[in-house]
Amino acid sequence: MAEAHQAVAFQFTITPEGIDLQLSYQALNQIYLSGVRSWKKRVSRVRNSLIKGVYPASPSSWLFVAIGILATMYMQSDPSMGLITKIQQHLPLRYTTGQTMVSALVFSTLLWLSLILALRFCLKLLLSYHQWMFEKHGRMSNTTKVWVPLVRLLSSRKPLLYSYQSSLPHLPVPAIQDTVSRYLESVRPLLTDPEFKRMSDLANEFESNLGNRLQRYLKLKALWATNYVSDWWEEYVYLRSRGPIMVNSNYYGMDFLYVTPTSVQAARAGNTITALLLYRRKVNREELKPSRVPGTVIPLCAAQCERMFNTTRTPGVETGNKHTHTQSRFCSSVPQGALFRLWVYRAGRLLSPREIEDQIQRILDDASPPLPGEEKLGALTAGDRIPWAQMRKQYFSSGVNKRSLDIIERAAFFVTLDDEEQGMRGDDPEGNLDRYAKSLLHGKCYDRWFDKSFSVVIYKNGKSGLNAEHSWADAPTVAHLWEYTLATDAFQLGYTEDGHCKGDVEPSLPQPQRLVWNIPAEVQAQVSSSLAVAQALADDVDCHVFPFREFGKGRIKKCRVSPDAFIQISLQLAYYRDRGGFCLTYEASMTRLFREGRTETVRSCSNESCAFITALESGETEEECRRLFQLASERHQNLYRMAMTGAGIDRHLFCLYVVSKYLGVESPFLKEVLSEPWRLSTSQTPVQQMNLFDLKNHPDFISLGGGFGPVADDGYGVSYIIVGEDMVNFHVSSKYSCSQTVSNNKCQKQPFEIQIFFKFKFLFVTYTVIHSTICSEMLGQLLVT
Template sequence: MAEAHQAVAFSFAITHEGWNVDYDREVLNLVWQSGVRSWKKRLARIKAGIRNGAYPAHLESLWVVMILVTLMHYASKSVPFDLVNTCMKVMPSDGSFWHFISCIIVSITFWIFICMLMRYSLKGLLIYKGWMYESRGSGSKTSLSTKVWFVLVKVFKRWNNPGLYSFQSSIPRLPLPSVHDTMTRWLRSVRPLMDDAMYDKVTREAEEFENGIGKKLQWYLILKSWWSTNYVSDWWEEYVYLRGRSPLMVNSNFYGVDAIFTHPTKNQAARAASVCHLLLQFRRSIDRQELEPIMVQGLIPLCSWQYERTFNTARVPGVETDKIVHYKDSKHIVVIHKGCYYKMPIYHKGRLLKPCELQYQFEQILQSKSSPVHGEEFLASLTAWDRTKWAHAREKFFSRGVNKTSLFLIESAAFVVSLDDEPFEFDLSQPEKLDNFGRHLLHGKGCDRWFDKSFTLCIATNGRIGFNAEHTWGDAAVMSHIWETLVVDEGQPERYDENGNTPGQIEQIPPAATRLSWSFNDDSLLKTIDQAYDDSQKVINDVDLRILVHDAYGKGFMKTCRCSPDAFIQMALQLAYYRDYGKFSLTYEASMTRLYREGRTETVRPCTIESAAWVKAMQNSEVTATERVRLLGEACKRHQQGYQDAMCGRGVDRHLFCLYVVSKYLEVDSPFLKEILSEPWRLSTSQTPHGQTPKMDLKKNPNFISAGGGFGPVSSDGYGVSYIIAGEDLIFFHISSIKSCKATDSERFSQQICRALADMKILFEQYKLEQKKSVTNGTSH
């Protein structure tokens, strides 16, 4: 093995004839190259850190300040506040050298002051969120204050090209709403779910909470908001994710699908090599902070904190709570193929392997005749198991020996690649193929995805790809950004030759992938793995996933209706759910809060008073199309405001969650908080973002769009719905539910969504006819 080879690369012997030194030049050269690479990475990080510390000022501006201060001093011009001469008073002598040193010290002081002034000025500008609530587009009016704000932010944006973390110190903290505002918004959101008697009851309880224990809990939250970077994020990660004991598979992890309208190669090894190479380049751009942060409207930065843990990261199980372990660097990936695990080096002689060299390694794995040892094939089922059971098994069977070493290699890998032994297929005429595509990625076989890793890259036999991602380290928007960049870069013609292979020539045979060693001699370990596998199959067999391709119309038609596409779809989901379930239910829509530092998500509550009124009007044949359109407009407007509030830190659910955490710490019982936080989200929805970077231009490359991704149902008697607006005439819906629940059916709900969207199109057609008829009647009179 390479490790053993390096251990004896240098040796010496002492005899009666003297001493002799023996060394392996090749291995020592590898050690040298590895050290050089590490130091290069350290220096790049130091340089990026200095650059980010100075941002939005230029590093080069320091030399300008030094030259100006020095010239002014030697020209007998007084430097502001006469700082150079003041500094000279503490110097050892009055020589020219010490005058020069004083100029340097004063220059650095001035420069740091300028940097801090610019940084806090930018931070003050980014606190302003008035732009979010002002309508945009033709005919809309922008206030003078927002126009001035836009100009000032553009000045800072153009002053210096930002790196990935350049804005971090300028991004403001998440604001803490008042208890009164949160109670007001919460009461409004639950009104359509309750009758008058129940609503009167919860109104009284909300008032009692606000005027009672709520004040005490809020005071502690105020202290936390002053002290911490983000008053939500650390508790959200710990209590929502890490303390969760349910299996990650289906219940927490999410998946993403290939760009299904393009198929660059059917060669499994070539596709794996090309995609892995692009992912490793993306990792390098994160490490060197060369990746430009996501900018809303190309101007307002989003927090980039989540990118740090994208690679080299694993969620490690614990008895009561898990933990996220992130490694600063990793020189290998782990490949799963036919139940066998391989450690695959990704560097050789100090450089990243080329795609053709990676392809050579993958081909060696695919051609291997190795078969898994007894227990190895179902090993990954442990990561799909109950977290406490997996923690006990880890401590008992994987805390020593080869099992500990191999587990460490998996968890410290850059990421995991699964070379599947089945194809991922897509055919518009056979929707069940896309459903199976999604199932492969959501759960696979229950034993061929390492669900603890930040993500597992899945490569099918026909070259189709997808991923399964763990949710604790980051949100879907970050993986969507990576996936979007990958799809666009891989779509370039030079990525594959005419035979579907990666281009280029292998300069030197890369190091071969090596099998990970396991010890399964303990019968109780084998029984544990079998039990984990059996439990994973129960979860898999009970999940119902349907991927709906809606191509009747898309964003193009919605724009003609003067509705936000997201609000339009959310109203369609409300109508579909009401028809399917017979009543309204608490609805979850994820919204990001990355306009604030370390922001993650907030809940938009699409089921509103206005949306309920519109749905009931759609069910009432006596209501005119004109009235229905008016109600729909009000519902969409209310939804848009709710989304804006959530993005601007004025949501409901994260504040209530943190108040509840404080109450648990203080051991104060709050039946009100406990009750409202235990309400199930029977309709959990999320829009998959795309077009986050200028690279994704669907007008030029319409086939680059991914089919989005999905997740399992949040409630056992509800639906999980993820959707992506894939173009002017295409929407993908990923609908999940539990088969054992008689109240839900993913296929039935997909039909209700199609029916709702069709009825909404008919509605606007009727509305136009009514408007035309009204104009004609008015003219005749």
């Protein structure tokens, strides 16, 4: 009760002489400061709303418009063409001078608002122009030459995080004829002639009959909704999924590859939590710069940032939900099976990293055993969704269980204080990296809260990472947060010589609050059942992580080839050598050029890439292979640009399928398209804030990126991050239960070709083919090998 007494601002006793009142001036001062901070936040929110509400103009521009109108009236001129006089007639003022002044100000305000709408409309039109993306380097059209300075002019003011939201264009609905023809082109290299003939007949029948009817409904939705894809994509792909989200949906991000800033677990947690909360402060104040297309001033949608913190995915019997709560002043943590509420603010002040470290150490030092059923309670979030929804409704909707669950779900994020050591270390660095990836992907299946927007994991040796839930945002948004966190932790907050956080500790800080549960036997039985499901899924995942250092984007760009196209074609070559054929290949592309945009699929296995691989494997001449590779890389870039600019295939077909289900009609074409497996699912983790990392003076502070589980049971999940000029980090996942796939080249289940795939030696083959002047003598040897 000591903490409760310290929180009381005054004490009084009744004596024969009267009431003896004792005020705690320190407590009253804290109350005063807390109120001041609260009012500052309110003023800041109003100010930000005004600034972004009038963007691309500024609030001060109203003054210039008003002065201009008053000056013209002073010169006996009426710029309003009689409107000021009409306004003056409806004003209930007696004095003519006052009426004239007020009516001029009203007209100025209306004119100012009209100019803002006109500027915003012009900016939206400019941002709807995407042809610049398809022009070759150094060959800019006259239209683009005029477009560039206009965009720069309207974007010259320093924007807030959400300033561009109302100016972003809406995602267009592609013509159904274009989508169907692009689909048929994408599957042509994967089908035999009879199979392609059958699919063409289904597609033509769909296009001429049911497709046009579905398209009309979809266009109607596009007119009404902000984005015709995002809400259905979120609901039907993520929230309506009834299987485990662990491995199948959630993804992970890793720490630095070579460096661990401190080996003190509590200290690493203190700095990491502080950095995350500083990022949240920037998001709330809209101080972050809007993300842009690299190398341009073109903004990207920032809507996903709104749900980054205080968000939890809750289960339902038919569909789940997401809840973003008001800004909380605590986060939840789990060490050794016990759940705590960790206070990170005191009287409106963010605790210092050293104070948070002290609080974390208190949690680590807590020796009290977990309550019955508490230790593995997180397994409910790792198993199937329907049992978790039933348990939540029946046993966590009232009493102490509801209060404790609310604390977890309202927390800013979840923190796991893991009792294991991870990272690239010891005598088996490659094997340890693989175990590190598996740990972040699923852990023990009960020591993460997989429903939270993200869970931060701090290991015993100071290594860190995170596990992110997928429904609220895509990887680039989380990667931006994690880049800031790592850089702030290492380069700004720092540590003392003995590895502890910097700063002082206030001795009167309240203790972390241990959550209280009353978990009946029925819930404990379901926890065991969910854990068994999750454990079977986790044990089946084969993860392999490795940095590729032999060359990177620097040497690739010298060949005048897109690094992403180079890697994508190389992945298809690897799959071909591994399985003896081609497969439907998924590459994630963002559509955040549009408001509330999420992702689109790049079907990177094209006719051109297949032609190059076939020629390379059949021993065609170097000149022919180089020509085909150039065509394949250009085709890939074009496919990527089309996906980014709203001309993709899969989201359009997905929405048509959803409309057909609402109408209760069946489409054999759509059913077959939506059931095709993605045996090679790939994604690039973008590096968005290289300015935060001084790789020249600190070359070891490079990120490993992150990864995800395989999409198909008999396929691969490949994530990669291009770091600097000379390095690419790869994350490969597959399932042990499939005898045809293996992620780690040390395994002997597969022939030597799989080692070529996962060591990426074929990159040298491809590289020498397209750039024979470098190491040309090795070409024949590599092809023979």
